[in-house]
Amino acid sequence: RPRVFSAMQPTADSLHLGNYLGALRQWVALQDDYEAIYSVVDLHALTVSPDPADLRRRSRQTAAQYLAAGVDPARSLLFLQSHVPEHAQLAWVLSCLTGFGEASRMTQFKDKSSRQGAEGTTVGLFTYPVLMAADILLYDTDLVPVGEDQRQHIELARDLAQRINARHGDVVRVPEASIVKATAKIYDLAEPTAKMSKSGHVNGLLEVMDDPKVLSKRIRSAVTDADTVIRFDREAKPGVSNLLTIHSALSGTSVDDLVAEFEGKMYGHLKVAVAEVVVGEFAPIRERVGELMADPAELDEILADGAAKARTIARETLARVYDAVGLVPAA
Ligand code: AQP
Numbered sequence: 254r255p256r257v258f259s260a261m262q263p264t265a266d267s268l269h270l271g272n273y274l275g276a277l278r279q280w281v282a283l284q285d286d287y288e289a290i291y292s293v294v295d296l297h298a299l300t301v302s303p304d305p306a307d308l309r310r311r312s313r314q315t316a317a318q319y320l321a322a323g324v325d326p327a328r329s330l331l332f333l334q335s336h337v338p339e340h341a342q343l344a345w346v347l348s349c350l351t352g353f354g355e356a357s358r359m360t361q362f363k364d365k366s367s368r369q370g371a372e373g374t375t376v377g378l379f380t381y382p383v384l385m386a387a388d389i390l391l392y393d394t395d396l397v398p399v400g401e402d403q404r405q406h407i408e409l410a411r412d413l414a415q416r417i418n419a420r421h422g423d424v425v426r427v428p429e430a431s432i433v434k435a436t437a438k439i440y441d442l443a444e445p446t447a448k449m450s451k452s453g454h455v456n457g458l459l460e461v462m463d464d465p466k467v468l469s470k471r472i473r474s475a476v477t478d479a480d481t482v483i484r485f486d487r488e489a490k491p492g493v494s495n496l497l498t499i500h501s502a503l504s505g506t507s508v509d510d511l512v513a514e515f516e517g518k519m520y521g522h523l524k525v526a527v528a529e530v531v532v533g534e535f536a537p538i539r540e541r542v543g544e545l546m547a548d549p550a551e552l553d554e555i556l557a558d559g560a561a562k563a564r565t566i567a568r569e570t571l572a573r574v575y576d577a578v579g580l581v582p583a584a
């Protein structure tokens with residue numbers, strides 16, 4: 254079976270609706286047809302200097318959210334990136350194949366480093382896309398389900414794979430991004446032309462672990478427009494279009510059917526309906542995360558098992574790459 258790999262960073266206590274629709278829900282669906290490998294990329298989270306206790310809690314809580322959303326450890330591997338040292342080892346080799354100019358063109362680095370300032374920007378933040386390429390190439394990945402913001406990073410992973418193969422023969426598989434158009438970019442409720450993101454407006458964010466009251470309140474105060482008609486128009490009506498996208502993705506009702514259903518109704522009606530589907534989706538996940546976190550022994554066991562299995566694949570790929578670039582095998 255073809256292989257799918259994807260991951261998220263444990264940089265918050267909760268994933269948000271963008272992470273959920275852009276990535277996690279795809280992951281759950283892909284388990285049926287792919288050999289799936291999903292990781293919590295805790296080494297990536299170090300790029301923004303988290304508090305150690307926060308990082309430890311968030312790493313487990315992110316994994317718990319994957320499980321609660323439907324990642325099934327009986328079918329998929331789930332592990333913490335730092336438990337598989339081959340990620341960092343392959344990243345070094347790849348960093349020696351990445352041009353400085355090439356890495357400097359990554360738009361996410363430019364955005365994040367301009368927010369952090371020169372002093373707050375680490376070398377790790379700069380080489381982040383190289384570590385991400387290692388995450389992907391280590392598992393001979395066919396498909397990487399992500400949101401639109403990761404397209405450029407996947408392109409780099411593909412370029413690096415092609416570069417190794419061109420120089421050293423057929424060493425690694427060249428991955429493809431899987432970006433589902435309808436949910437590739439979920440927008441901030443308070444600023445519906447910007448991506449929903451944990452570093453965006455707090456009122457623009459819908460988090461999986463939020464209290465249902467908070468979710469409803471944020472949706473009620475979502476920015477719309479001075480018009481009154483409910484229709485999908487990303488340019489002229491970004492706020493309403495975002496609400497329609499969210500409802501449609503969660504309810505399975507097409508945007509056209511929603512527009513027909515809400516014809517002649519007020520924005521408030523749409524917001525109530527969106528709140529209902531979001532709370533309906535997130536409340537059971539939140540509850541299950543609570544159970545998993547109350548006694549993390551089960552979670553830790555799943556992560557240990559996932560790491561052991563992931564390592565057997567990762568070790569083999571790393572050995573192949575080390576050999577191809579001319580490193581002498583350890584006796
Ligand atoms: N708004 C979004 N719409 C669709 N997909 C999204 N993703 C993130 N935001 C949206 C996807 O979620 C996954 C998370 O990857 P990550 O852990 O690397 O987080 P990120 O992209 O850094 O997430 P944030 O919340 O957007 O953080 P900041 O504030 O740091 O930029 C990826 O598949 C991503 O595409």
